[in-house]
Amino acid sequence: MNGGNILSVEHLTMRFGGIVAVNDLSFAAGRRKITALIGPNGAGKTTVFNCITGFYKPTGGTMRLTRDNAAGIALERLKDFRISKQAKVARTFQNIRLFPGMTALENLMVAQHNALMLASGLTFLGLIGAPGYRAAEKRAIDLSKFWLERIGLLDRADDAAGNLPYGDQRRLEIARAMCTEPALLCLDEPAAGLNARESAALSELLRAIRSEQGTSVLLIEHDMSVVMEISDHVVVMDYGVKIAEGSPQQVRDDPKVIAAYLGADEAEAIAVMESGT
Amino acid sequence: MPFILKKAFISAAVALVLFSLMIGVRTEAGPTGQLIYWTRFGELASLVGAVFGGSIVIELLRQWLGPSDTRQLIPPSVQGGLAIAGRLGGPALLIFTLLVPVIFYDQRYILDLGILVLTYVMLGWGLNVVVGLAGLLDLGYVAFYAVGAYSYALLATNFGLSFWICLPLAGILASLWGVLLGFPVLRLRGDYLAIVTLAFGEIIRLVIINWQSLTGGPNGVSGIPRPSFFGIPLTPGEDGLAAKLGIEFSPTHRIVFLFYLILALALLTNWVTIRLRRLPIGRAWEALREDEVACRALGINTTTTKLTAFATGAMFGGFAGAFFATRQGFISPESFTFQESALVLAIVVLGGMGSQLGVALAALAMIGGFELFRGLDQYRMLVFGLAMVLLMIWRPRGLIGHRAPTVYLKQAQAISSDLVKEGHG
Numbered sequence: 001m002n003g004g005n006i007l008s009v010e011h012l013t014m015r016f017g018g019i020v021a022v023n024d025l026s027f028a029a030g031r032r033k034i035t036a037l038i039g040p041n042g043a044g045k046t047t048v049f050n051c052i053t054g055f056y057k058p059t060g061g062t063m064r065l066t067r068d069n070a071a072g073i074a075l076e077r078l079k080d081f082r083i084s085k086q087a088k089v090a091r092t093f094q095n096i097r098l099f100p101g102m103t104a105l106e107n108l109m110v111a112q113h114n115a116l117m118l119a120s121g122l123t124f125l126g127l128i129g130a131p132g133y134r135a136a137e138k139r140a141i142d143l144s145k146f147w148l149e150r151i152g153l154l155d156r157a158d159d160a161a162g163n164l165p166y167g168d169q170r171r172l173e174i175a176r177a178m179c180t181e182p183a184l185l186c187l188d189e190p191a192a193g194l195n196a197r198e199s200a201a202l203s204e205l206l207r208a209i210r211s212e213q214g215t216s217v218l219l220i221e222h223d224m225s226v227v228m229e230i231s232d233h234v235v236v237m238d239y240g241v242k243i244a245e246g247s248p249q250q251v252r253d254d255p256k257v258i259a260a261y262l263g264a265d266e267a268e269a270i271a272v273m274e275s276g277t
Numbered sequence: 278m279p280f281i282l283k284k285a286f287i288s289a290a291v292a293l294v295l296f297s298l299m300i301g302v303r304t305e306a307g308p309t310g311q312l313i314y315w316t317r318f319g320e321l322a323s324l325v326g327a328v329f330g331g332s333i334v335i336e337l338l339r340q341w342l343g344p345s346d347t348r349q350l351i352p353p354s355v356q357g358g359l360a361i362a363g364r365l366g367g368p369a370l371l372i373f374t375l376l377v378p379v380i381f382y383d384q385r386y387i388l389d390l391g392i393l394v395l396t397y398v399m400l401g402w403g404l405n406v407v408v409g410l411a412g413l414l415d416l417g418y419v420a421f422y423a424v425g426a427y428s429y430a431l432l433a434t435n436f437g438l439s440f441w442i443c444l445p446l447a448g449i450l451a452s453l454w455g456v457l458l459g460f461p462v463l464r465l466r467g468d469y470l471a472i473v474t475l476a477f478g479e480i481i482r483l484v485i486i487n488w489q490s491l492t493g494g495p496n497g498v499s500g501i502p503r504p505s506f507f508g509i510p511l512t513p514g515e516d517g518l519a520a521k522l523g524i525e526f527s528p529t530h531r532i533v534f535l536f537y538l539i540l541a542l543a544l545l546t547n548w549v550t551i552r553l554r555r556l557p558i559g560r561a562w563e564a565l566r567e568d569e570v571a572c573r574a575l576g577i578n579t580t581t582t583k584l585t586a587f588a589t590g591a592m593f594g595g596f597a598g599a600f601f602a603t604r605q606g607f608i609s610p611e612s613f614t615f616q617e618s619a620l621v622l623a624i625v626v627l628g629g630m631g632s633q634l635g636v637a638l639a640a641l642a643m644i645g646g647f648e649l650f651r652g653l654d655q656y657r658m659l660v661f662g663l664a665m666v667l668l669m670i671w672r673p674r675g676l677i678g679h680r681a682p683t684v685y686l687k688q689a690q691a692i693s694s695d696l697v698k699e700g701h702g
Binding site: 053054055080081082083084085090091093097098099100101102103105106109110111112113114116117120123126127141145154157158159160162163176177180 | 549552553556557558560561563564567568570571572573574575576577578579585680682683684685686687688689690692693696697698
């Protein structure tokens, strides 16, 4: 069951009043693959993310998530928190949304809420200090420690998340999403605001998440060096529609993509390319 | 220098405009209802002069101290003292509270005041779950206090149930109302949430006033049974506790018993809250206060999380209400006005949202301090208001503003209040 697609989006449409943010978009994200969703500003990438993670209810279309050895789940029918809880889709945000007044460790513990809630017998067993809950809490702390070590923040586990440097906050948000033990990890511009060294470390982390954890990754990214380096598959959007898809190499050479990014029309872009080669 | 004078003149002019009607003219209704007024220009002049002088003094002080944050005005020794108080204050305060009935056995006034303070400590801790931890601004907390009080009063007078059976029932009924309030306000945030909870508090009071057949309306419920020592009444009779223990009966016994009863209830509230904070539900409450959208992305059901916060807070309010009813022996809707909600919320905000010790200190300061200024007669409210304004300037996030982490690997570090969110609904 290694092959196939973990997520297949079909004919996804999202309208806000008269504005069509996403129009009849279809694409698939491969299992244990890193799929990148790119496009100029305002192309509708984040809207697609918000539909997948349940923050928006799509106007039309289907999104089917198929986990290993499990029946497909129709994401468009689930409430937002159930998408993380049942379908195991985790996400990060374009503008970091950590819990700034809680420590790094606490942030990761909150991410394991549903597992811990069960272990604490919906609080009642936990309140009387049942041994089963204590063991579960210890496991949760161990998982948090694993991820803190992974992102190199073990030393700062007890620092408030809001006090961490920007790059660390980005990585902590990814670690927090991974603590929900997701099947599909959706990252909204994880490399935004990172310097070259931090971007390289991020690429390394994402590749490790794919190969070691077996988590599929879907990411929106503007930093083309990251996209070209780590993606297995790239989907390009512009004005709410898919304009190209394929391997990073194919996409890079696609005149439509270049036109979208340079803001020129297609014929001009082809001319530019031909004169270059 | 001209700048200082200019500023002083402006302040004096504002004071003149403000006080000319408030102080300068005194009006009163005459014996036949006509308007009598007389002027007090002397007082007005002295007040305006005081503002002028005070403005100069403050500006000079400001120049002398250099540009500084108002927070730096507190001497470091006071700040250090507060930090030590944070560590040692809790246990010391608890030991002192346990000893109060022993030390002040003969002073009924102090014991009564102690019971009152502890009632507000308990209410503050209960509301702290909703406002301090979950970040949901609740202006109608008194409704749950009322539900608890009336639950006990009506169950005890109509069905003859004992206090110890009614206490959990009052808590359950109050938390049921907490959930009922929670449902309509789930989607509301900030100001809107505050308005709806405020209305809820008033609705409960109006229902109590108008449902005469059940609640007795404005006349209230009287003859509420006093609590028994687990079935043994605290009365002078043969079967009373005093007779059974073979000691002489004294009415103070009951006061002391009530004191320890509310202390136990308050400590139960405190213990449960501290435990809950370290459980996933408590962390989810705090996470909800920090960022609701992130909570949903992590698979936390924000609906049930909010409802449990409302229900838990309401339950403690219900317990406190049942205690209030048994202590007073008589309750009426007048005891459950918005004033009470505002007072309890002030205690939580003043104490530092989320801080257990801070809330206890604030309740002591608010209720005890109010009594302390009794000698000042009509200036009591003025002095009290001034004290609150000063405190809010110096410590805008309450007496104990920092947050203690619920779990740590190496060392628990207090988190500065600048980072902790207040929640927005």
